[in-house]
Amino acid sequence: MKLLKAKIEQRISSLCQEITEIYAKHTQQPIDTITIKHVLGGMRGMKAMVCNTSYVDPYDGLFISGYSVPQFEDKTPEEIFFLLCTGTFPSLEEQEELHQELQQRSEVPSYIWNLLRSMPSTTHPMTLFSMGILAMEELSVFKQKYLEGAPKSDYWKYSLEDALNLIAKLPALAAGVYKILFMNGELANNKLNLDLAGKFTHLLGVNNKDASFTNLMRLYLVLHCDHEGGNVSAFTARVVNSALSNLYYAASAGLNGLAGPLHGLANQTCLHFINSIHEQIGLDASLNDISSFVQTKLDSGQVIPGYGHAVLRETDPRFTSFMKFGDTYCSDSPYFKTVKKLYAVTPHILEKFKGGKISNPWPNVDAISGSLLYHYGITHFDFYTVLFGFSRILGFCAQNIMARGLNQPIIRPKSITNEQLKELVNK
Numbered sequence: 001m002k003l004l005k006a007k008i009e010q011r012i013s014s015l016c017q018e019i020t021e022i023y024a025k026h027t028q029q030p031i032d033t034i035t036i037k038h039v040l041g042g043m044r045g046m047k048a049m050v051c052n053t054s055y056v057d058p059y060d061g062l063f064i065s066g067y068s069v070p071q072f073e074d075k076t077p078e079e080i081f082f083l084l085c086t087g088t089f090p091s092l093e094e095q096e097e098l099h100q101e102l103q104q105r106s107e108v109p110s111y112i113w114n115l116l117r118s119m120p121s122t123t124h125p126m127t128l129f130s131m132g133i134l135a136m137e138e139l140s141v142f143k144q145k146y147l148e149g150a151p152k153s154d155y156w157k158y159s160l161e162d163a164l165n166l167i168a169k170l171p172a173l174a175a176g177v178y179k180i181l182f183m184n185g186e187l188a189n190n191k192l193n194l195d196l197a198g199k200f201t202h203l204l205g206v207n208n209k210d211a212s213f214t215n216l217m218r219l220y221l222v223l224h225c226d227h228e229g230g231n232v233s234a235f236t237a238r239v240v241n242s243a244l245s246n247l248y249y250a251a252s253a254g255l256n257g258l259a260g261p262l263h264g265l266a267n268q269t270c271l272h273f274i275n276s277i278h279e280q281i282g283l284d285a286s287l288n289d290i291s292s293f294v295q296t297k298l299d300s301g302q303v304i305p306g307y308g309h310a311v312l313r314e315t316d317p318r319f320t321s322f323m324k325f326g327d328t329y330c331s332d333s334p335y336f337k338t339v340k341k342l343y344a345v346t347p348h349i350l351e352k353f354k355g356g357k358i359s360n361p362w363p364n365v366d367a368i369s370g371s372l373l374y375h376y377g378i379t380h381f382d383f384y385t386v387l388f389g390f391s392r393i394l395g396f397c398a399q400n401i402m403a404r405g406l407n408q409p410i411i412r413p414k415s416i417t418n419e420q421l422k423e424l425v426n427k
């Protein structure tokens, strides 16, 4: 992977130079004021780290190296991984090199399948996916080279090795989890020369003759790839990796955070929500019926899945991107139609709820992604977060390669006690 490595090296060198200059002159420059609200409020909004792979603007959403969602939504996951790592889109030659690298590294060791098959059939797909990655940890090149005493300046090269080995295996691992839990467990030929999305739909064996399904997977893997540094999954992966735990440990840990209902699991919860609308009101529910349904859920203390966000303050551009796809390919789907009806009524209800205390009444990506997957026959909702995780690992990998390249230290914020808080406010 000569070309990719050279581009990453260039980027690391230029970012290092910038950081060194800033650090030399401005170490004591304040960036933010840490208040009690930050400390008691999950540190939300507090600027406390640097992440160069992507940035989330509250109104315009995700940017990768300055490119907004409409500017990269037509790319492939491989191109996006290259962009996350290098800050530039790959040339055709660079794409081909990356494709060949991934193709050569795609075989999942057979003991992983034995391990996953030994688990109870009621195990959540995210558990199997995360376990599969954790159990491949023995393949870590980083771990081996660290033990051999590799110099710090080379750490990022071994993180890159681990990243490519891991990403290459994700189509087979994700499809394998689906087949073991929901089909006959037989795995298809993983050797076919296909891109990540094409290989995944081929191995999944659901609707794989329909090219638009592979296009949906391509879009899905692109849109969920990264969301700057502070979200639960990316931050977890980053903290774990900062202890020089290798990428397999870090990715598995990040996935365990993604599996929470306030984070990645929301896409599964959204489909349950739509299903309850269909069961309780019917497929042709009116806007009024849907409004009452949403209001009743809120009044009973439940959250409306797929709405709200810790950073965004507008409709998520990833939601809009999926809407365009849905309007083109799934306009007859009752699930997609209900998503649109929810979009027409929910923000207005949330805006007024509890005197406007919800910071963002608009939909995030999870409000729609599952309805499109359902339309293409992936009807096991529990599986949806695995696909989110598959994509998000591209971001974990890029962030951790950069962190090792910039020689970022172990992450260790300081905590304080209630006693110390009281002392502070009573001063």
Ligand code: AMX
Binding pocket: 044, 261, 262, 263, 264, 266, 298, 302, 303, 304, 305, 306, 307, 308, 309, 310, 311, 357, 358, 359, 360, 364, 365, 366
């Ligand atoms: N439905 C009902 N109440 C909501 C709400 C929603 N969709 N979104 C926020 N609220 C409530 C919060 O629970 C909080 O109530 P509390 O003060 O009684 O605890 C209040 O509004 C203020 O919260 P906030 O500042 O607007 O949001 P937050 O930063 O605390 O939380 C998030 C953000 C995403 C956890 C929240 O909006 C939520 O729970 N949304 C539904 C779940 C969801 O879609 N998660 C996916 C997010 C994207 C992702 O990571 N994949």
